[in-house]
Amino acid sequence: MAHWEHRPEENWKKFRFNQPYQKGLKRLKEEVLAKTDFDPATLWQWGTMQAMAVIRILEECERVYGEKGQRLVGKVLREVGRDVGKQILHNVKRPEGLSDAEFMSFFATVINRVVYASLEEPTIESDDLVSFHITWCPHQDHYRAFDCRVQRYFVQGMMEAFKEASGIGDWQVRFTRTIPAGSSTCHFELWRAAGDEKSEWEKYTESLEKRALRMAREQPLES
Numbered sequence: 001m002a003h004w005e006h007r008p009e010e011n012w013k014k015f016r017f018n019q020p021y022q023k024g025l026k027r028l029k030e031e032v033l034a035k036t037d038f039d040p041a042t043l044w045q046w047g048t049m050q051a052m053a054v055i056r057i058l059e060e061c062e063r064v065y066g067e068k069g070q071r072l073v074g075k076v077l078r079e080v081g082r083d084v085g086k087q088i089l090h091n092v093k094r095p096e097g098l099s100d101a102e103f104m105s106f107f108a109t110v111i112n113r114v115v116y117a118s119l120e121e122p123t124i125e126s127d128d129l130v131s132f133h134i135t136w137c138p139h140q141d142h143y144r145a146f147d148c149r150v151q152r153y154f155v156q157g158m159m160e161a162f163k164e165a166s167g168i169g170d171w172q173v174r175f176t177r178t179i180p181a182g183s184s185t186c187h188f189e190l191w192r193a194a195g196d197e198k199s200e201w202e203k204y205t206e207s208l209e210k211r212a213l214r215m216a217r218e219q220p221l222e223s
Helices: 022-033 041-065 067-089 100-115 145-166 195-217
Strands: 119-126 129-136 171-177 186-192
Touching: 041 067, 041 145, 041 195, 067 100, 067 145, 067 195, 100 119, 100 129, 100 145, 100 186, 145 171, 145 195, 171 195
Parallel strands: none
Antiparallel strands: 119 129, 129 186, 171 186
C-alpha cells in the first residue's frame, strides 16, 4: 500500500480524489517504473532543483523589480496551486456523512502526501479544528527557514480551489513550527475562522513579503 492510501478514519474509505497531472503519472508508472531500471529517487533530486530555482527566481525578481516582481511571481505560484487543487477535486462529490472537518483534513492529506510528496501524521481535533505533522518533507535538508514562504502562494491557491469545489468557506491554515527552523516536524493547524482570522494566512504572507523586499533592497544590483 502506498503511503498516501491509508488513514484510520472510516470515512477515508469513501473519499475519492483525482491524482494531479494524470497523463504524466500514468506514463511514469506504466512505461518507466514498470519497464525500466529508472531510479525514482532521482525525481527527488530533479524536484529539489526545480524548488530551488523557484526560490531564486522569486528572490531575483524582488531584488531587480521590487514589489512588482514579487507580485508577479506570487501570482503565478497561486495560479499553479489553484490549478492543482482544481485537478484534485474536479467532479469529486462529497460522500454522505463526511463532515467539514473530515473533508478539510482529507484534502490536506492529499496535498501533503501526494502533491508535496511528504510523510504526514494528521489529526481531526474537533468539528472546527484539524492539524497535521509533516514528519519528512523533500525540502527539509536544503530549504532555509525563510524559503518556506514560497509554499504559501501554492497553499493559498489550493485553499481557494478547495473553497470553490467544496462550498466550505472560512477555513484558515497556520503553521506553529517548521523543520527548516529547527523543529523535529512541521506542524500545521486548519480551523474554521471567524472575524479577522479569515484573512490570517494572507496577512502573514504580506508581512513576509515586506520583510523579503527589505532584504532585497539591501543587496546591491549588479552593474
